[in-house]
Amino acid sequence: MHLIIGLAGGIGSGKTAASQWFEQQGITVVDADIVAREVVQPDSLALQRICHAFGEWVLLDDGQLNRKALREYIFNHPEARQQLEEITHPIIRQEILRQLQMAQSPYVILVSPLLFETKQHHLVQRTLLIDVPESLQLQRATQRDVQSTEQIAKIIATQMPRAKKQQLADDIVINDGHLEHLYQQLQPLHTYYLSLAKVNRT
Known part of the structure; x- marks a missing residue:
């Protein structure tokens, strides 16, 4: 069985940038949002x-x-x-389970903005939270989605509070800077997950 890492983060947190980085390292990524559209x-x-x-x-x-x-x-x-x-x-x-089982990489990433809210964290062995202050969430999401601050704030309000997600996550990356800063934090985690995957297979 693959080691499965759950990757979570609220709107505007940068979880997509993080998941794309893992993909560039050759890691299979299963995205719950994409699956939700497919079904x-x-x-x-x-x-x-x-x-x-x-x-x-x-x-x-x-x-x-x-x-x-x-x-x-x-x-x-x-x-x-x-x-x-x-x-x-x-x-x-x-469908998520089916795609996770088909993964060929040493470990697999399950990306889900509602990883904890939908109990999908029970499908994984470890969780990684891409975290960002709410003010920065609002700024990024408003610029990206061309929605009003009020609309973005409503979406944030429907998600689990930031502090609660921090308590539940095994690993936390604060994505409050440039992309390069995000990647620098992900690199040691990737190395760690590879070592965990080896243990998981033995």
């Missing part, structure tokens, strides 16, 4: 169940999921979030 492709079981639960309005004209409309609906109807998660989370979890 709701047209005619998929998950999308059929979402339509049944919420109605045909969740579909675009081409049969794709209307993510923007569904996201806005969930923000305005908090009880709908649980309903959506009950449909999608088991299917996403099953």
Whole structure:
């Protein structure tokens, strides 16, 4: 069984930059956000169940999921979030497990912004949190996503508090500088994970 490292971080934290760096080192990365998009492709079981639960309005004209409309609906109807998660989370979890098992690298990274919130940290042996002050989160995410500060703040508010994630994480990287500073912190962790992977295989 592969050593699995869970990589978490809130919006604007830089977890994508971190996961891309691990990929450049030859490490397989399974991204929960990508899996979540894959499992709701047209005619998929998950999308059929979402339509049944919420109605045909969740579909675009081409049969794709209307993510923007569904996201806005969930923000305005908090009880709908649980309903959506009950449909999608088991299917996403099953596909994540399948991709993790297929990995060929010494260890594998599971990237998930909601690693702790969705209990996906139970799928991994160790967790790495890419951490950043909330003010910097707001600044980066607003610039990147062209959303208002209020919208980004709402998204942050739905995620687990920073202090709680810090308590749960095994390893923490503070990404408050340039990319090179981030990479310098990741290098010794990569070396450490390679050594753990060797132990894990024996």
